[in-house]
Amino acid sequence: LAINAWEDALKIRPRDPATLNNLGNVYYDFQNFAAALTHYKMALKIEPSFYTAWNNLGNTQMELKDPRSAVESFKKSLKLFDEDPAVHGNLANAYFELRQVERAKFHLRKSLDLGESAVSHHNLAVMEKFTREDKNAGVHYGKALQIRPDYSSARRNAGFWRRRNRDVEKILEGEGEYQGWALRSFKGQGSKQNRRFAIDEARDPFWAPKLR
Secondary structure, three states, rough: OOOHHHHHHHHHHHHHHHHHHHHHHHHHHHHHHHHHHHHHHHHHHHHOOOHHHHOOOOHHHHHHHOOOHHHHHHHHHHHHHOOOOOHHHHHHHHHHHHHOHHHHHHHHHHHHHHHHOHHHHHHHHHHHHOOOOOOHHHHHHHHHHHHOOOHHHHHHHHHHHHHHHHHHHHHHHHHHOOOHHHHHOOOOOOOOOOOOOOOOOOOOOOOOOOOO
């Protein structure tokens, strides 16, 4: 029904980039990523400065396992508007997929400068762990759990982190800023299985009002 409604709207305004973008979002939600890709590209052909559609195109390219193209799309989105924390987070995930980890961390820090997010703190913790910055990883796991104590990915990965970094944890707990640290608020230690530290990805599409 949603697809039919947006397709009907597109018949009335076939060159409206917002309608094309939003129809792309419907296809995206139904996991028809090829159709979503087509509609985002159509929107951008009409309106190249549509930063929302560039972000959505990048998310779709990530779903299609094309992180290199996604990086370029997210960069174009940020060139048009560089203060959206979600786009910085999306670009970070694409860079991490390409194992350009320092660039990924830069954009996650930028995302956090623009707005606190449990997902961004968790993902930055994973990347800090990847580059053996264990203290920084612990700080960001703690911050993720302070924001969302029930965040299952952060709880699981923090449990793995604690098993391997008891000495680092003691240092963190001794620093005044981190007294009462969130990782002490649960008893989970992490299982011996499934120890792969993985980022979480929030790829919710951006919807657009009709452009006048």
